Amino acid sequence: NAGVTQTPKFRILKIGQSMTLQCAQDMNHNYMYWYRQDPGMGLKLIYYSVGAGITDKGEVPNGYNVSRSTTEDFPLRLELAAPSQTSVYFCASSYIGQGKKAEAFFGQGTRLTVV
Amino acid sequence: AQTVTQSQPEMSVQEAETVTLSCTYDTSESDYYLFWYKQPPSRQMILVIRQEAYKQQNATENRFSVNFQKAAKSFSLKISDSQLGDAAMYFCAYRSTGNQFYFGTGTSLTVIP
Numbered sequence: 001n002a003g004v005t006q007t008p009k010f011r012i013l014k015i016g017q018s019m020t021l022q023c024a025q026d027m028n029h030n031y032m033y034w035y036r037q038d039p040g041m042g043l044k045l046i047y048y049s050v051g052a053g054i055t056d057k058g059e060v061p062n063g064y065n066v067s068r069s070t071t072e073d074f075p076l077r078l079e080l081a082a083p084s085q086t087s088v089y090f091c092a093s094s095y096i097g098q099g100k101k102a103e104a105f106f107g108q109g110t111r112l113t114v115v
Numbered sequence: 116a117q118t119v120t121q122s123q124p125e126m127s128v129q130e131a132e133t134v135t136l137s138c139t140y141d142t143s144e145s146d147y148y149l150f151w152y153k154q155p156p157s158r159q160m161i162l163v164i165r166q167e168a169y170k171q172q173n174a175t176e177n178r179f180s181v182n183f184q185k186a187a188k189s190f191s192l193k194i195s196d197s198q199l200g201d202a203a204m205y206f207c208a209y210r211s212t213g214n215q216f217y218f219g220t221g222t223s224l225t226v227i228p
Contacts, residue, residue, distance in 0.1 A: 033215075041220060042121075042219055042220040043216075050214070094214070102214075104150075106159065
């Protein structure tokens with residue numbers, strides 16, 4: 001099992017450009033999450049999904065969009081990138097159900113810089 | 116939204132000694148999970164230990180143990196026999212009944228040889 005795979009690992013964007021951060025998991029997890037990590041701020045939830053076709057906003061959703069067409073994939077779209085979106089982005093997944101430990105498994109993160 | 120507070124931005128410990136990292140949380144829920152994650156310089160988030168709120172017994176994983184005080188909403192992590200490889204950022208996390216994870220701001224742990 002690869003676990004949670006994020007691509008790319010690093011990216012530099014110009015202000016106003018758009019991009020998609022890819023996330024895939026092969027653990028058949030129902031829940032998937034996107035977080036951003038800023039220095040001294042911990043991880044903040046951007047969006048999450050409870051299953052294919054179902055997404056919901058987290059604490060800091062402005063400037064982002066997501067979709068979940070399959071159980072495995074949960075891409076994060078940045079439209080009109082702004083310097084405030086410079087951050088490290090983490091995708092995570094978890095299986096929420098009977099008899100499961102229910103921790104979150106994380107990808108390796110994407111460091112995004114908007115200049 | 117739930118809040119998770121880590122009041123120690125930085126901590127240090129001598130190799131082979133014991134250190135305790137603090138975490139408090141605010142919730143009105145009765146059924147939840149708590150976690151400690153380790154983030155080394157590689158950036159990977161690694162689960163250290165988990166605690167289910169309905170279990171009164173404190174969780175233990177080798178050199179790592181927790182002191183879970185449900186009434187006080189406190190969840191501290193004790194690292195015994197500290198090793199150089201324990202140096203990392205440590206995050207306390209809360210999983211709500213809505214299955215969202217909330218994180219503290221982290222504690223940077225330095226291990227002194």
